[in-house]
Amino acid sequence: METASSLASDASTSAKILVRDLTVRYGSTLALDRVSLDIGERRVTALIGPSGCGKSTFLRCLNRMNDHIRGVRIEGRVLIDGVSIHDPTVDPVELRRRVGMVFQKSNPFPKSIFDNVAFGPRVHGVRDRVALCEIVERSLRQAALWDEIKDRLDRSALDLSGGQQQRLCIARALAVEPDVLLMDEPASALDPIATAKIEELIHELKTQYTIVIVTHNMQQAARVSDETAYFYLGRLIEVGPTEQIFTNPGRQETEDYVTGRFG
Amino acid sequence: MTGTRSTNGRYARRRRVERIMFGATVAATASALGVLLFLLGYLVWQGAGALSLDFFTRLPTPVGEAGGGMANALVGSAKLLLVAAAVGVPIGFLGGVYLAEYEGGPVAFVVRYAADVLNGVPSIVIGITVYGLLVVPLGHFSTLAGGFALGLLMIPVALRTTEEFLRLVPDSLRDASLALGAPHWVTIVRVVIPAGMRGILTGLLLSLARVAGETAPLLFTALSNRFWSPGWLQPTASLPVMIFTYAISPYEDWHRQAWAAALVLLVLVLGANVVARLAFGGRSAAQA
Ligand SMILES: Nc1ncnc2c1ncn2[C@@H]1O[C@H](COP(=O)(O)OP(=O)(O)OP(=O)(O)O)[C@@H](O)[C@H]1O
Ligand SMILES: [Mg+2]
Numbered sequence: 248m249e250t251a252s253s254l255a256s257d258a259s260t261s262a263k264i265l266v267r268d269l270t271v272r273y274g275s276t277l278a279l280d281r282v283s284l285d286i287g288e289r290r291v292t293a294l295i296g297p298s299g300c301g302k303s304t305f306l307r308c309l310n311r312m313n314d315h316i317r318g319v320r321i322e323g324r325v326l327i328d329g330v331s332i333h334d335p336t337v338d339p340v341e342l343r344r345r346v347g348m349v350f351q352k353s354n355p356f357p358k359s360i361f362d363n364v365a366f367g368p369r370v371h372g373v374r375d376r377v378a379l380c381e382i383v384e385r386s387l388r389q390a391a392l393w394d395e396i397k398d399r400l401d402r403s404a405l406d407l408s409g410g411q412q413q414r415l416c417i418a419r420a421l422a423v424e425p426d427v428l429l430m431d432e433p434a435s436a437l438d439p440i441a442t443a444k445i446e447e448l449i450h451e452l453k454t455q456y457t458i459v460i461v462t463h464n465m466q467q468a469a470r471v472s473d474e475t476a477y478f479y480l481g482r483l484i485e486v487g488p489t490e491q492i493f494t495n496p497g498r499q500e501t502e503d504y505v506t507g508r509f510g
Numbered sequence: 511m512t513g514t515r516s517t518n519g520r521y522a523r524r525r526r527v528e529r530i531m532f533g534a535t536v537a538a539t540a541s542a543l544g545v546l547l548f549l550l551g552y553l554v555w556q557g558a559g560a561l562s563l564d565f566f567t568r569l570p571t572p573v574g575e576a577g578g579g580m581a582n583a584l585v586g587s588a589k590l591l592l593v594a595a596a597v598g599v600p601i602g603f604l605g606g607v608y609l610a611e612y613e614g615g616p617v618a619f620v621v622r623y624a625a626d627v628l629n630g631v632p633s634i635v636i637g638i639t640v641y642g643l644l645v646v647p648l649g650h651f652s653t654l655a656g657g658f659a660l661g662l663l664m665i666p667v668a669l670r671t672t673e674e675f676l677r678l679v680p681d682s683l684r685d686a687s688l689a690l691g692a693p694h695w696v697t698i699v700r701v702v703i704p705a706g707m708r709g710i711l712t713g714l715l716l717s718l719a720r721v722a723g724e725t726a727p728l729l730f731t732a733l734s735n736r737f738w739s740p741g742w743l744q745p746t747a748s749l750p751v752m753i754f755t756y757a758i759s760p761y762e763d764w765h766r767q768a769w770a771a772a773l774v775l776l777v778l779v780l781g782a783n784v785v786a787r788l789a790f791g792g793r794s795a796a797q798a
Contacts, residue, residue: 310689312685312689317614340691340692340693341691342691343688344690344691347689348689350682350685350686352682354683355686356683356686356687357704358704366690366700367691367692370690370696371691416686419690420689420690423690423691
């Protein structure tokens with residue numbers, strides 16, 4: 248993976264996440280094959296590639312959500328802020344506070360809007376009502392949802408529209424104040440307006456968060472990301488500045504994929 | 511729509527099969543409902559006459575004397591079910607949580623298998639076991655022993671329903687909680703159990719209703735009592751055993767009281783079912 252390591256040297260920003268030779272198997276299925284990738288701090292990195300190429304698997308490795316899947320085998324190293332996340336001294340629960348995740352399918356809890364956003368802070372020991380209200384308001388504002396729902400925070404989150412639910416899930420993740428935000432196709436089920444809102448949001452969040460986003464939408468990757476990584480059949484084919492990947496990719500496979508001539 | 515002969519023929523045949531199947535299911539439903547209605551009607555016809563305020567408030571009268579009631583059996587049944595719940599609910603509930611949330615591995619397999627076997631154990635066998643385990647060592651029949659026997663009978667149903675309803679909670683909710691940095695047990699307590707709670711409560715209530723009518727295991731654990739049974743360590747009357755003893759007695763008056771008791775028992779069990787459906791059975795988050 249020449250291209251992957253060359254990024255590390257020419258990226259001026261420091262890498263927040265370093266992935267080295269990451270191999271993941273589900274039973275006998277090889278889902279990721281020796282992937283090495285650097286993810287810059289306060290950058291947006293887009294993961295693209297055809298269905299089943301291992302994007303979600305890669306993402307779920309970064310906050311160790313794969314630990315819960317039976318029969319999974321993970322090799323290689325993932326360093327966040329220079330510390331291996333698989334080190335026995337690293338508590339996966341603590342890790343997930345710092346590495347938040349938004350799932351492809353929005354998954355609000357069957358609780359009120361307020362309780363959804365307050366869930367993380369509460370779990371981490373915030374009891375004070377005033378403090379919780381502040382966190383909830385700030386997170387909902389960040390997720391561009393506050394104005395729409397500020398009068399009905401006590402209503403069930405399940406009554407929100409799909410796009411609102413997805414932004415609620417983003418707010419819920421932000422309420423924990425992670426450093427890294429992993430987003431697995433956060434806009435795949437949304438209409439263009441909601442999608443635009445989420446993209447705008449990603450732009451704003453970039454100033455504070457390191458973001459890794461999976462998307463099937465090439466325009467979206469082009470619009471929101473600084474770096475783009477192309478995966479195919481569990482391998483990282485190419486990674487580079489988004490501009491370059493879309494206009495002048497180094498590999499034929501990448502070009503075929505981003506121009507839609509794939510398959 | 512193409513109108514060819516063969517598709518028309520197939521369509522007609524499908525319609526016919528569909529109508530027959532529909533009729534069969536309606537008939538089956540109707541007969542199930544019919545049995546229930548007949549049962550209820552028959553009990554009302556036979557038992558309603560003996561139902562009076564006295565039935566609910568007075569003790570049984572001595573043999574030969576008319577009147578009296580089954581207040582002690584009502585209270586006795588309530589106390590037995592309380593003990594049963596104290597035994598069956600925690601074990602069934604926690605066991606179900608264990609199976610659903612920490613599943614996998616040989617332990618879960620053994621527990622699940624044991625629950626299924628326990629479910630098939632005749633209730634009289636449970637009764638005689640508790641007799642040996644509690645009644646003999648304690649020296650007498652008691653509410654405690656009877657309730658314990660009923661509690662054991664509850665466990666398999668309580669356990670498996672809890673497990674089933676927790677399994678209905680989508681994994682995406684567990685993922686959401688874990689990804690927010692909640693430990694596994696916090697996820698279970700704050701997300702999974704609340705999401706499945708309505709279903710679980712329904713299951714627990716139904717498992718309690720199920721054992722409320724058990725008679726065999728009470729015969730040699732709680733026995734019966736013609737008077738109040740103070741505390742938990744005395745033999746106690748209960749509705750099912752009262753029905754049994756009154757029904758096989760030679761007295762006309764007792765027969766009518768047995769019918770009345772049967773009616774009360776059925777109404778209570780049906781009531782528990784209705785309450786469970788209405789209160790907890792609505793759209794549970796688990797099915798959302
Ligand atoms: N829990 C699992 N158990 C077994 N195999 C799995 C599991 N999750 C993913 N896989 C397999 O791993 C490979 C990569 O899956 P992954 O979900 O990472 O793909 P993806 O790139 O996210 O696809 P999509 O774009 O469709 O979401 C696939 O072959 C998939 O079948
Ligand atoms: Mg995926």
